[in-house]
Amino acid sequence: MSAQVIVAGGGPVGLLTAALLDAAGVRVEVFERNEGPSEHSKATTMHPRTLEVLATVETAGGRRLADVLVDHGTPRPSAHFAVLPDRLDYSGLDTPFPIVLLIPQADTERFLADHLRWRGVPVHYGQAVQGWEEVDDGLRVRAGDRDHTAGYLVGADGAHSRVRKLSSIAFPGREPTAVGFVADVDLANPPVAAGQLWHHDTGFVSTVPMPGGKWRVFGTEVGDTGLTAEEVRQRQSEPFGLEELRAALRRIAGTDFGLRAAPWISRASDSTRRATRYRSGRVLLAGDAAHVHLPAGGQGLNVGLQDATNLAWKLAAEIHGWAPAHLIDGAGSYEHERQHVAEQLMANTLAQGALMHTFTAGGQALRDLVSGLIGRGGDTAEELAGSLSGLSVSYPQPEGTHPLVGTRAPDLPLADGGTLHRALRHDRYLLVDFTPEGRFAELGSARVEVRAAPSPSGTWSTLCAVLVRPDGYLAHATPSADPLGLADALAQWTTADGATVSVA
Ligand SMILES: Cc1cc2nc3c(=O)[nH]c(=O)nc-3n(C[C@H](O)[C@H](O)[C@H](O)COP(=O)(O)OP(=O)(O)OC[C@H]3O[C@@H](n4cnc5c(N)ncnc54)[C@H](O)[C@@H]3O)c2cc1C
Incomplete structure (x- = not known):
């Protein structure tokens, strides 16, 4: 293969x-x-x-x-x-x-x-x-x-x-109903800072300074909203170059900001x-x-x-x-x-x-x-x-599990001076052991790396350990210092022989 x-x-x-x-x-x-x-x-x-x-x-x-x-x-x-x-x-x-x-x-x-x-x-x-x-x-x-x-x-x-x-x-x-423009441009008379202009009769345009002195301009004209899908497709098939962009900017904002060149011009719809x-x-x-x-x-x-x-x-x-x-x-x-x-x-x-x-x-x-x-x-x-x-995105929580399961793990400090996020590996779970005596150290395997960490504060203060998935979300969290309970949880996240499978 x-x-x-x-x-x-x-x-x-x-x-x-x-x-x-x-x-x-x-x-x-x-x-x-x-x-x-x-x-x-x-x-x-x-x-x-x-x-x-x-x-x-x-x-x-x-x-x-x-x-x-x-x-x-x-x-x-x-x-x-x-x-x-x-x-x-x-x-x-x-x-x-x-x-x-x-x-x-x-x-x-x-x-x-x-x-x-x-x-x-x-x-x-x-x-x-x-x-x-x-x-x-x-x-x-x-x-x-x-x-x-x-x-x-x-x-x-x-x-x-x-x-x-x-x-x-x-x-x-949902079929598209609007089409806007997006372009990276050189401007002779750029605005003083990032901003946006709204005009009820004409549309909106937003200007954002980009690395390297270019500006990102994007916006939508009033006439390009409330369209049928067919009208959107028609608008997207029409030529849209530097002069069309200049005209659109002038119609909306009353100025083209000294538009000199547009290395990239595109149109985007709201098709969802x-x-x-x-x-x-x-x-x-x-x-x-x-x-x-x-x-x-x-x-x-x-x-x-x-x-x-x-x-x-x-x-x-x-x-x-x-x-x-x-x-x-x-x-x-x-x-x-x-x-x-x-x-x-x-x-x-x-x-x-x-x-x-x-x-x-x-x-x-x-x-x-x-x-x-x-x-x-x-x-x-x-x-x-x-x-x-993206920080509050979480995944559906299996019934009966700890309320933190499915949420993103914060970047907690680890006992060796590293941090949780940088300890994550894409081929194994990270078991973070908050017990001072390292109660979970024996649970390490090819699929589970155990790292000690100082006892956390806030909502995490009651926890003795968390099992973090390779993508940084919690698979398991426990306030118990009993390694047997955690071993049961680990078994649900790897197949029986998972602990001994080699990556090579
Ligand atoms: C104008 C505009 C502005 C945007 N601004 C933002 C923004 O500020 N922030 C943001 O998060 N998102 C933004 N997006 C969305 C973002 O660009 C896309 O979500 C992103 O590019 C998706 O990445 P992708 O790899 O899934 O797809 P793409 O970037 O489209 O990559 C797909 C690749 O597959 C290739 N390909 C296609 N067919 C085949 C094939 N049969 N075989 C092999 N290769 C193939 C293509 O050539 C292309 O290189 C913007 C999009 C547009 C259009």
Whole structure:
């Protein structure tokens, strides 16, 4: 078999999926249709939870990927919701990365591709996945002009996913009603700072300074809202170049800000869809292949990268033979957990779209109201910051388990001076032992790394130990110092022989 997993699509989600599978000891190869890495900046916003995950990946020189990206991008202390003027303050969030990192998607992809090259993971450019057929113990995948065998295929091939279509996985949802523009531009007379302009009669435009002196401008004209799906498709098929952008900016804002050049111009709709299945036998979907929505609040990339994170360790566990059934197709499966998150994502972006695309006096009053609620802080701001940052995303909790199960583990200090997040490995659980006498030290195995930690404070103060999944979510939490009870819990998260399976 040429690879244990073939990933279709060398966008950010495909590249991270490959990086995490590799980190979990899986032989993986990526096939990308384009001749080389993308140069389009597309997503520019990286949220804290994404950076936390990237901090688990060790790259060249012993550095973590998150640190490489943070050094390269521009950190901002706050995020926007629906382009409202009052922003969500991230500075007080309980994370090592209480920031929004502005970094063009092309740079994120480049760093991921560099990492894979350093790890020796093949990324084959100019070789589209055409199709596949089932063979005895896997798949024969046609990519470029050759056949390759693999145990599994991950379709990270974007919104128009061929893998999704060939798997006959339906992609239902809401038809688009609006179309906006997004561009990276050079401006001779840029605004003094990031900002947004709303005009009831014309539309809105938002301007954001980008690393390297460019500006991201995006907006929607009033006439491009309230459309039928057919009208949206028609608008998207019309030419949209520098002069059309200039005209749109002048119509909305009364100025084109001295628009000189636009290295990248695109149009985006609010089409909102989710794949009915994320898995069909040996084929899985992730990222835009599994869900699309209005690009609002910078979430598509981030949620896609979290798909990759949830998928990789479970698929690796399945390949290595230690995944219990509930991780493969039960309540703890990739599909079950991530579809739940996609539902929240779609509701969130539909709500943002409703705020962004209403140009009546009532719409303005609603925006002012929600913006004011955000500006005052408190529950609304906290809840929105939790969901946009990714930090409050949690997974459904099995009945009868501790209330913390399914929630994200914070980056607690460990006794040896390290921290919880950086101790996570994609091929094993982390058992954090809070007992001063190290009561759980004997429970270590090939699949469970035990690390001692000082007794935590706050809601965690009653706990004696937590079992953390490779993706950083709690599998088990216990206030009991009895190792036997915890051994029972461990048995539910690995197959009986899991403790002795070798990664090699
Ligand atoms: C204008 C715009 C602005 C956005 N802004 C943001 C933002 O600020 N923040 C945010 O989080 N998200 C944003 N998004 C969304 C974000 O860009 C996407 O969610 C993200 O690119 C999804 O990554 P992906 O890897 O799933 O898919 P893609 O990036 O689409 O990558 C899929 C890859 O698969 C390749 N491919 C396709 N078919 C095949 C095949 N048959 N075989 C092999 N390869 C194939 C494609 O060439 C492509 O490289 C924005 C999107 C747009 C369009």
